[in-house]
Amino acid sequence: MVRYAAAALATNPEKTSKARGEYLRTHFKNMREVAAALTGMKLLKAYTYLSDVKDHNRVIPFRRFSGGVGRSGQAKEFKTTQGRWPEKSIKFITRLLKNAESNAETKNINAEDLTIKNIVVQQAPKTRRRTYRAHGRINPYQGHPCHVEIILSASETEVEKASENAVNVMRFTENSIFECTALSVREWTVVSCPSAARALLTASSDPEHTLKLTLTGATGLAKRELLGLPDPFASVLVDGEQVYSTSVLRRTLSPPWNEAFEFKARASSMIAIQVFDHKKFRKRDQGFLGVINIPTSEAIQLAHQNAVVTRDLTMSSNNLPVFGKLTFSFVLPHPTPATAPVVDHTQFQNQNLSPSHSQNNSYSMRPTTSPCGQHPPPQHSPETAFPQPSLSTPALRPSTSHANLAATANRPTMESQRPASSTTTPPSTRMTDDENGVPLPPGWERRFDPQGRTYFVDHNTRSTTWHRPAIPGQPAPTVGTVRPVSQPAAAAPGRAATVAANTPAAANSTAHNTGTYSDIPLPLGWEERRTPEGRPYFVDHHTRTTTWTDPRRTTNQLPHVQPVRPQVSNNLGPLPSGWEMRLTSTGRVYFVDHNTRTTSWDDPRLPTNVDDNAPQYKRDYRRKVVYFRSQPKMRLLPGKCELKVRRNNVLEDSYAAVMAHTGEDLKKRLMVSFDNEDGLDYGGVSREWFFLLSHEIFNPSYGLFEYSTHDNYTLQINHASGINPDHLSYFKFIGRTVGLAIFHRRFLDAYFVPSLYKMILSKHVSIADLEAVDADLHRSLVWMLDNDITDVLEETFSLTEEHFGELVTIELKPGGQHIDVTEENKKEYVDAVVEYRISKRVKEQFGAFTEGLLELIPKDLITVFDERELELLIGGMSEIDMDDWTKFTDYRGYEKTDQVIEWFWQCIRSWPAERKARLLQFTTGTSRVPVNGFKDLQGSDGPRRFTIEKSGDPSGLPRSHTCFNRLDLPPYPDYESLESKLLFAIE
Structure with a gap:
């Protein structure tokens, strides 16, 4: 196959992947039009597009080879009239895209970052064949296969470069370590522009501080080459604007720099100390050795303590392994002056006084070796600085928009x-x-x-x-109070x-x-x-x-008021497919959804903002979830974790598949498939797998869990699970399953007793938690605490339990069988009973469960939640709010006022809660709703609302797309047909 098309592209081999198919038995014209439609499209968006074309919901536009091609209304999307649905070509292209995606994963490239850079389609040599028939007849056959080559490329930049007046764009070059459009490492200059002028406005509430940073050195840096050592250097960035760098030390893992830098920063600024390998820093993500982020407020505290600090280097958003420590210190070189320094006024002397000109004038401020605050303010004497004004002299007066500062x-x-x-x-x-x-x-x-x-x-x-x-001692001002207002130019200011x-x-x-x-x-x-x-x-x-x-x-x-500073976290991973981050002219970050052609201030990687009238627990929960998801240990690792199970044997197949992987493998992108069922898992299949698996592993008939005595809905660990010799291995599997659900943002269809959530968080259990485990025992113990038991009860520090027909005595403390419970020690007895019934008798099972959970979720991160929030994190909300469901539903092909839509919502509202949950599971893969409601439903590439699309034959059944939370609803002629077809589909 000719390879000139790939060679013509200036691609980075480390950020591209290829796939090639030869002698594909499909029409060249169809394949060429499919390739033209997909070129330049995001990979995940291409999968969605091909799936829609296969379902005849969208069309492949035919532009070059349009002869004899029928017209289609769906082609209007591409500003043409002719199109087809070439299923055979789509099948081959999908296979090649999957091969290219697998090749990209071997290079640690995320599928979300891949774009179809080029697709080459060429005619292969014709294949000739004969078909021999009866009576000596022969049918000649001539095939016209194709050669196809696909090139996928990771986006070099995810954010469009803003205008030069909005930001200073920093880039790497070969001649210098860092170089900016208006900012260099050795000598920097702040150029006056609208964004710079607005940034200076924060000086009134956030004054600058002069700090001196001394980088002593680093130890134990990461070694990324087998035979070579890095050439490390450190870079100091203050709010991404001021950049300083150390010298490069050759071939060492413990560089001693001993260099100092003096800079100015505000208390709200962020100081980033990054370490790079000079040999590789020109390659994207290759030379990074670690970073430490320090708020300036903390740096000021360290400066007052005169302490030398040693901290561990941390990872960035590239997920490269980082090792080593960095040693540094801060000092305040000069005390804060009693009077704030004033900018030299001589720079304004030659400025024109007209507002239009004064707004466009630029000035520069270059830092010198003199410390902040050493410039004395201009001295004014009453005789020279403030002479008595004379209205007859042509003096310069401040206008209503700007004051002349040339004096x-x-x-x-x-x-x-x-x-x-x-x-x-x-x-x-x-x-x-x-x-x-x-x-x-x-x-x-x-x-x-x-x-x-x-x-x-x-x-x-x-x-x-x-x-x-x-004001105390002063009456409230009246309407006639004179106050300073803007004076016209002709008014006498004196x-x-x-x-x-x-x-x-x-x-x-x-x-x-x-x-x-x-x-x-x-x-x-x-x-x-x-x-x-x-x-x-x-x-x-x-x-x-x-x-x-x-x-x-x-x-x-x-x-408490701080200036508004746009901050976008780099720890949240890439944006969803079709989203883009941009900057306004004032430097504020906003996000563009090219799928719906809309813009938003909200980051699509974060949960939706809670309404102003939302209860406080929702606000606290959202804040904790944002922090929890943004941590480096909660990011997906490169690659895929494939799980293949049989639908009629979900538990055993899932146990074998999950336990065959390591904890690190389970942190990769989860791809679940059911045996003998074709489907691409972009969230919907895995949600359904968690739903089915949670019904199996928490089934009391397996003996691992049992229903609590408080009700028949919450679950607790079965203390008699030891009848299964492998029960501890299964509990570790259950812990991994819960960790998988939390890590991959899925929900389990199960609720546990409150004491289990407390045990996960290592919290102390109390007698109130016993009520959900054993209500009768709880009442007895409460009565014991509230009443005098002298000569009433004859109990010892022991319990009697039945183990498979045999009565067993359990001592609550050593020798407890011979220690009587009295009025003085009854509190100790109650605490011992509570501890045994809740935690001690299931200690082995819970230990195995915790071992599996902590393989995916770090202990220090899960403890940010309380027991009620942890319940929502694992199981979501089971209550379905119909008003919220209808409010956050999109329509394609339908309008909200169409008769079919009104029938649909009328039918759903009349159903019981169980059937509503079944419909939700049918369309989204899970019967649980996020805490913030239906506006936070997750799709294949981020938040995606529930969608009803007009598709299908009225004589057919509704279809669901769980990866996209979409329901294909045919235009049924009457209410009875809609309800019967919908019931048949979900049941």
């Missing part, structure tokens, strides 16, 4: 600046001011309810009120400032601003000045605006 020591004769309203934070919109712009008392905040009404929050007492609070300063509200504000915060330094880039009347105002050199409000008051009244 410096080099221009002492310039008229002083007058404060004007800031366009970024006008006083009337501040939440710490009332509607008239008058500051609220300390600890108060103004808010709006959903109806737009104003109310006030007192953070001191945690209460709310409709009435505006008054007179306005005089009137405002003479009002009681302004005088009180002035006293409040100067008296309360005189001992607190201003944020970086702010300066305090005074009008000729003596009233203070504040200049923000970042935005070149002025305001009456002291920026320190907002920072100290609301210490």
Whole structure:
């Protein structure tokens, strides 16, 4: 087969995989059109597309070889009119795609990252054959096979590069370790742009700190080559913007760098120390040796302690094994000055004063060897800096949008600046001011309810009120109170400032601003000045605006408010198929769903945000789940874990398949298939397998579990399971199954007694937990604790149990059979009985169960949940909310108001809960619902809603696609037909 097509592509061999089929007996024209339709498509999306074409729900467009091809309405999707459903070509292409996917997995490439880069279809030599018939007749036959070659490639970048004004794009080069568009390793420059100017706004509430980081060295780094040692170097990144690197040390696993770096960072910043192998860092994911992420707030604490820290290197999102430790220390080279440093004003002297020009001017700030805070602020004397204004002189006054900040020591004769309203934070919109712009008392905040009404929050007492609070010693301001407002260009600012300063509200504000915060330094880039009347105002050199409000008051009244910083976790793995991450012009991250052509602020890899009116336990549970799923140990490993079982022998086949794999193998992508059943597992088959398996392993007839005496629904470990000699091996298998369900985000159709969840979390059990295990014994023990048992009960520290027809005495403590229970030791007796009945008599079984569970789920991660949250994590919710189901349902080919859809929901609402769960299991593979409801249903590539599609013959049955949570519902003519067909399908 000719290979020139593959050679023409500039592909990376480490990120590509190929598959080739020769002499495939299918039509060349059909195969060529299928290849043209799939080229450039994501692999998982291609599987879905081919499955839909096979079901005649979508069509392959025929563009080049369209002669004699019929018209199809489905071809409108591709802006053409002709199309076909070539089943034979689809079968061969699907097989080749699977072969290429398997080849990619041997290179540790995830299927979610693969794209069909190219498909080459060529005509093979004709095959000639003869068919001999009776009476000497011969039928000649001539075949026209094809050669097909498929190339899959992993996406080099998953996020589209933003504009140059939005972010500084960092990349590796051969000549330097790191190089940025506007930022280099040795010498960096901050270029003024809209995103940089907005970033400087955080200085008012999050001041910068100067830190000195000393990298002592690393020990025990990972060795990725058999015969060679790495050439390690370290890179320090501060918020991904400031980059510093050490020297490269040759051929060592314990490099001693002993290099120091001085940089500026905010308390909300993140410092990342990464270690790379210089020989391989130009290859993607090859030279990475480990990373340590340190919040700047923690670094400041370490600097105050003057401690040398040694920490373990951690993995990144590439899942490469990481070893070794890194030793470093932080120091504060210079103490924080009493007055915040002020940016040199001379840089603004030659700036045009018009707003349109001043917004486009750029300036640069280059760090020097001098420490932060060493620049003295400009000195102003009353005679030079603030001369008495004269309306007759053509003095420069601040406009309503920007203040001129050119008055410096080099221009002492310039008229002083007058404060004007800031366009970024006008006083009337501040939440710490009332509607008239008058500051609220300390600890108060103004808010709006959903109806737009104003109310006030007192953070001191945690209460709310409709009435505006008054500052102690001052009456509440009236409507006629004069407050600083934006003055027109022709107005006299001197007179306005005089009137405002003479009002009681302004005088009180002035006293409040100067008296309360005189001992607190201003944020970086702010300066305090005074009008000729003596009233203070504040200049923000970042935005070149002025305001009456002291920026320190907002920072100290609301210490919990942090500037909004877009943070996207790199630990959540790749985005689902068809999703893309982008940045707005302001630097905020949003996500594009190319499947539905919609955008969203929410990360599709995370659970859906909980509604504002959701109960608190849902909010806490979601926060813990997000943390739990984002940990490196909960990520899928490269490769596949294939399990093949027979539907009529699920338990034994599953036991053999699961126990044949190691714990690490079970962390790979789970692919379940049923014997003699064709299907691709993209979530639906595995959900059905967990549903069927949970009904088998928790069946009390097998003797491993038994129903609790409290009801006939919750399960507990059967203490008599030892009748099966292999029962401990089965309990380890059950622990692995529970771990598989948690790790792969599936649900088991089972609920356990609360004490079992507590034992998994290593929590102490109490007498209240005994009620679900043995209600009669619980009542007896409660009565014993509440009453005086002197001369009433004759008990000893022992229990009598029946083991297969034989009475056995169990001593609760050594020699307990001869120790009487008295009023003084009855509490000890009750605790001993509870401990024995719940944990001690099933200690072996639970130990095997825990061993299997911890092979997949780390102990330190599972303990973030409590027993009720762990129950939801394993089993989901069994209650089905019909309103939530109908609200989060999509339709394809139908409208919500169609008669068939109304009949469908009318039928479902009339069914009992058991039948509703059966329908849910029929369409999604499981009868359980996530905690957040149907909006969090998971599909093959992330969240996917329940979907009803118009498909099929009205005389046929509905069909389900469990991988996509889709129900193919034919347009039935009447309600009776719909209900009967639906019942027949699910039963």
